[in-house]
Amino acid sequence: MHITKEQVIELLHQVRDPEIPVLSVVDMAIIRNITISSEGIVVQITPTYSGCPAMHVIEQDIQSTLQAHGLKNIRIELILDPPWTTDWMSDIAKTKLQEYGIAPPHLTDPANEQLVPLSSKKKKIDCPFCNSSTTIATSEFGSTPCKSYYFCNDCRQPFEYFKSI
């Protein structure tokens, strides 16, 4: 097959995350590995959350995008280990999120991988619209599993924060 891994990644940049269309599946770091052989292309993907309802759509979109470019024998493999983390998202991806109006995820804190004591410090999240840090969490759970809700006390706007996990 006369295509390189880099070319496949380039094509996969066209596959958008259905819930956050400003990011591609490559930006989201959902694509874990690509293997090209005489038998075809194997794309390994990993879910963001166990119950992410977008995974089926993403699989179909990867298939159809690659097929539309004349590629055949594409197999998509779902892997769980190592588990997805927002730390894999690139700085470019985080900037795109910020410009889209979603506060990008902070780096994960290993201390949060234990049962956290109640007195643990709450994260300060900057408002993606006015950069103010006088924001307040309004709901840990939002419209999708990967986001929570905040409110900016300066520009008086609600906004979403992409949770770090």
Place this chain on the structure above:
Amino acid sequence: MIPPLRKDVAEACFEYLLRLGDDLLILGHRLSEWCGHAGILEEDLALANLALDCLGQANNCLALAGQIEGKGRTADDLAYFRDETAFRNCALVEQPNGDFATTIVRHFLFCTASFYLYEKLQESSFAPLAAIAKKSLKEIIYHHRHAREWMIRLGDGTPESHLRAQQALNELWMFTAELHQTDPLEAKLIQEGIAPDRAALVDKWKQTISQVLNEATLTIPPEGYMYSGARLGRHTEYLGHLLSEMQIVARSHPGAKW
């Protein structure tokens, strides 16, 4: 492709994954019953999100169970086409939602146990199970945080919320023994390094429960009758009703696709 297992180990592993998967499937279904009914919008979203995680984790466990069994059954086949006595979840998760306090207490008791179980399962000698555990654990941590924060608000809140949280604890406590029980089937998996010994995790569980209840001004119920047998299919009356609702569409239109 999954790593090959000796026949008797594969059989035990299949059953074990049903236990893990059914716990999450039934709990996820219960939580989803809140969708559109929670007292405030934020909690409606929270419970729906938590339900989704549980269903996703259940799907991972049941899909693996089907692969191990090797008869071509998918996660959906296992979820929708088994009868009540074939379900291997513990009785705690099938208990009705009751009021909000009951739902929170149930989730708190369950996911505290899950945390310690999955922490150990990450080291399972069976790689596909360790992978599921690593993925699930990240989610269990925030499930626990959510439940714990509510335990404290309810317990240390108004006299009414305190009363309801304590009542829920008293009612659900008898279902907690099953969270820590092992049997010959799990003993085999413990020996193979596939599953941890649940009985060895009970002290940590109780310590965390006590800490939070103490902060919530709630008390551990006195020792009394403890329910068991659900893992062998002897369920409380509630599971059948839950399944009839959960399975009706799949059973009325077998093989339907959309």
